[in-house]
Amino acid sequence: MKFGVVVFPGSNCDADCNHVLKNVFGQETVYIWHKDDSFDVDCIVLPGGFSYGDYLRAGAIARFSPVMKKVVEFANAGGLVIGICNGFQILLEAGLLPGAMLRNNNLHFRCHDVYLRVENANTPFTNKAFAKQVLKVPIAHGEGNYYCESETLEKLIANGQVVFRYCNAQGEVTDEANPNGSLYNIAGIINEKGNVLGMMPHPERCSEKSLGGEDGKVIWESIIAYLERGANRG
Numbered sequence: 001m002k003f004g005v006v007v008f009p010g011s012n013c014d015a016d017c018n019h020v021l022k023n024v025f026g027q028e029t030v031y032i033w034h035k036d037d038s039f040d041v042d043c044i045v046l047p048g049g050f051s052y053g054d055y056l057r058a059g060a061i062a063r064f065s066p067v068m069k070k071v072v073e074f075a076n077a078g079g080l081v082i083g084i085c086n087g088f089q090i091l092l093e094a095g096l097l098p099g100a101m102l103r104n105n106n107l108h109f110r111c112h113d114v115y116l117r118v119e120n121a122n123t124p125f126t127n128k129a130f131a132k133q134v135l136k137v138p139i140a141h142g143e144g145n146y147y148c149e150s151e152t153l154e155k156l157i158a159n160g161q162v163v164f165r166y167c168n169a170q171g172e173v174t175d176e177a178n179p180n181g182s183l184y185n186i187a188g189i190i191n192e193k194g195n196v197l198g199m200m201p202h203p204e205r206c207s208e209k210s211l212g213g214e215d216g217k218v219i220w221e222s223i224i225a226y227l228e229r230g231a232n233r234g
């Protein structure tokens with residue numbers, strides 16, 4: 001399978017994603033410069049970082065990069081897209097996912113492990129996880145406070161589009177376990193079609209024992225398994 005990791009000016013998790021896909025999972029992985037307007041891959045990764053210095057709003061400028069036109073086309077054709085942290089913010093700004101990201105309610109940049117509960121294990125990104133599985137994954141963001149209108153939230157819940165929620169180590173969704181004030185403890189959502197995922201926590205930072213945890217692996221394993229079953233290639 002071929003993965004494309006998009007590099008915006010200010011991306012800082014591009015090399016981590018590339019490393020995990022290439023060296024941990026042995027996948028063919030290429031970098032795609034934000035000015036490129038074509039690519040030929042099976043899955044697009046929008047990595048974390050501070051694209052365009054987070055000016056205006058995180059992701060607000062990156063969304064106009066030439067590559068994003070192609071990413072939107074790819075997603076609309078059913079191609080798999082995963083946006084992590086800043087990548088999630090870019091997907092929201094690009095309109096590929098509903099809602100918006102506000103500054104963390106505590107106004108702090110939060111950088112530590114959190115627990116996530118898998119709310120939907122029947123997606124291309126979570127099919128190797130089990131329902132309600134608790135994953136320990138790090139976050140590192142200042143704007144991770146997910147917000148949407150109540151109508152949209154109801155739709156997200158009804159459609160199973162809420163994929164990850166912040167929880168405690170026991171898997172209970174509580175206010176204390178919410179690091180940023182995110183609505184409904186949302187840590188990750190998927191689009192209606194199910195081929196575009198945005199998540200604030202960083203699975204690429206916990207996909208090797210030597211980095212202190214491997215709970216992020218299940219997401220990459222799920223994507224690879226899904227693609228190997230012969231999925232739509234954008």
Ligand SMILES: NC(=O)CC[C@H](N)C(=O)O
Nearest residue numbers: 048049085086141142143
């Ligand atoms: N790690 C990241 O991707 C940082 C996300 C974003 N720039 C923020 O601080 O909210």
